Amino acid sequence: ESLDATGLHVLPGAIDVHVHFREPGYTHKEDWETGTAAAAMGGTTTVFEMPNTHPPTRSIVELRQKQDAAKKAYVDYGIYGLLAEDNIAELPGLIKGGVNAFKCFMGNTFGNLPSPSTGAMLEGFEIIAPTGLRISLHAETASIMAWRQKRLMEAGRNDPLAHVAARPAVVAAEAVARAAILAEWTGARLHVLHISSGLELGPLRDAKARGVDITGGTCPCYLLLDTRDYATLGSVIRVNPPVREASDSEAIWAALKDGTVDLVETDHAPHTPEEKTKAVIWEADCGFPGVETQMPLMLNEVARGRMSVEDYVRWSAENPAKRFGLWPVKGRIAAGAHADIAVVDLARTETIRAAALHSRAKVTPFEGKDVTGIPVHTLVRGRFVQKDRTLVTEARGHGQQVTDVQRMPASAVRNADKTLAAEIARARA
Numbered sequence: 397e398s399l400d401a402t403g404l405h406v407l408p409g410a411i412d413v414h415v416h417f418r419e420p421g422y423t424h425k426e427d428w429e430t431g432t433a434a435a436a437m438g439g440t441t442t443v444f445e446m447p448n449t450h451p452p453t454r455s456i457v458e459l460r461q462k463q464d465a466a467k468k469a470y471v472d473y474g475i476y477g478l479l480a481e482d483n484i485a486e487l488p489g490l491i492k493g494g495v496n497a498f499k500c501f502m503g504n505t506f507g508n509l510p511s512p513s514t515g516a517m518l519e520g521f522e523i524i525a526p527t528g529l530r531i532s533l534h535a536e537t538a539s540i541m542a543w544r545q546k547r548l549m550e551a552g553r554n555d556p557l558a559h560v561a562a563r564p565a566v567v568a569a570e571a572v573a574r575a576a577i578l579a580e581w582t583g584a585r586l587h588v589l590h591i592s593s594g595l596e597l598g599p600l601r602d603a604k605a606r607g608v609d610i611t612g613g614t615c616p617c618y619l620l621l622d623t624r625d626y627a628t629l630g631s632v633i634r635v636n637p638p639v640r641e642a643s644d645s646e647a648i649w650a651a652l653k654d655g656t657v658d659l660v661e662t663d664h665a666p667h668t669p670e671e672k673t674k675a676v677i678w679e680a681d682c683g684f685p686g687v688e689t690q691m692p693l694m695l696n697e698v699a700r701g702r703m704s705v706e707d708y709v710r711w712s713a714e715n716p717a718k719r720f721g722l723w724p725v726k727g728r729i730a731a732g733a734h735a736d737i738a739v740v741d742l743a744r745t746e747t748i749r750a751a752a753l754h755s756r757a758k759v760t761p762f763e764g765k766d767v768t769g770i771p772v773h774t775l776v777r778g779r780f781v782q783k784d785r786t787l788v789t790e791a792r793g794h795g796q797q798v799t800d801v802q803r804m805p806a807s808a809v810r811n812a813d814k815t816l817a818a819e820i821a822r823a824r825a
């Protein structure tokens with residue numbers, strides 16, 4: 397098949413290390429077919445899918461179930477295994493079974509998975525560290541936000557901004573600092589998901605300076621929205637962690653530019669419009685779809701002069717590939733790399749309409765926004781999955797798990813003689 401790319405730009409397809417495709421368990425919100433179709437339409441060629449499905453991806457049994465569901469995928473994917481309190485014994489099975497990364501929910505969010513104690517987290521980090529697989533964190537401390545939400549509910553707060561009051565930046569920053577100390581002790585590789593505040597940047601910067609292998613990601617909503625948008629968007633804007641002050645956005649933009657924040661991810665979190673719009677703010681589901689709108693929203697910032705195309709490629713493809721062990725197989729256009737490509741029209745303008753999204757979740761905080769910079773073709777391993785703004789339905793099932801990734805060299809467990817496993821073995825000897 398030939399392609400006339402006159403006037404267009406050829407970019408590496410986006411690698412999105414943070415999507416929720418909801419299958420198994422919540423397929424009224426999304427499934428692997430609709431989620432990866434949205435990715436293909438958005439110029440995203442590889443996604444890493446989160447374990448807060450039902451059942452959660454907690455052992456090799458659920459991993460096999462998820463791999464089965466993912467056979468419908470249009471784009472390539474990594475699969476996250478869960479690191480929780482009650483599945484420490486399952487971690488070796490998940491590793492052998494081929495998970496691409498781990499996810500640790502330090503605080504409550506969609507799926508109501510209980511967050512592990514700091515003790516269980518430390519043992520999990522010890523087990524995962526030698527594999528070199530990265531552990532992505534939902535970094536919000538459960539106990540702080542449970543306390544605050546209880547007190548706010550007692551006081552009768554029910555405005556959209558009450559969600560921000562329950563989860564102020566200190567909730568996230570405290571979690572980042574604590575997890576980074578555990579990573580410094582164990583040598584585990586960490587990724588701080590959905591950075592939403594300026595306050596998280598301090599502990600992230602400090603940990604990097606100490607030599608901790610820790611990376612950070614942020615999402616379009618934290619770059620492009622702020623507290624002024626709550627009045628118009630109401631509960632639709634509700635997301636964990638919350639969209640914050642304009643000064644937080646400014647700080648995150650600066651941190652992307654200076655490399656403290658490594659990448660842009662979407663936290664594609666589909667929920668139905670009914671689940672998003674509730675009279676009681678505490679009852680509205682958190683998150684919204686993002687994988688189809690990420691590239692247009694960010695390229696629109698290129699058009700506005702806020703960043704360069706080179707910045708975009710670094711944050712959307714190069715850094716995710718490098719940090720998640722996909723370099724050089726994916727993430728760059730060069731000999732030896734997959735032809736995972738987004739062909740974009742930097743001059744084309746479209747209006748974002750939830751009704752037109754390929755996600756099953758027809759709701760977005762960016763409804764009605766005009767964006768300039770559109771992926772018009774998407775290729776995964778050389779095959780069209782989107783052509784001329786149309787999904788190539790024959791490419792359903794073309795997506796594969798990224799098992800051919802260059803395995804990251806194992807990092808040592810820094811205090812191998814003091815791990816819980818070593819101490820238990822000592823007791824038995």
Ligand code: NCD
Nearest residue numbers: 416505506635636665682683
């Ligand atoms: C996510 C979801 O719905 O799965 N929701 C969200 O508000 N971000 C979970 C998460 O990433 O915290």
Ligand code: ZN
Nearest residue numbers: 505534589636
């Ligand atoms: Zn999260």
Ligand code: ZN
Nearest residue numbers: 414416663665
């Ligand atoms: Zn998420």
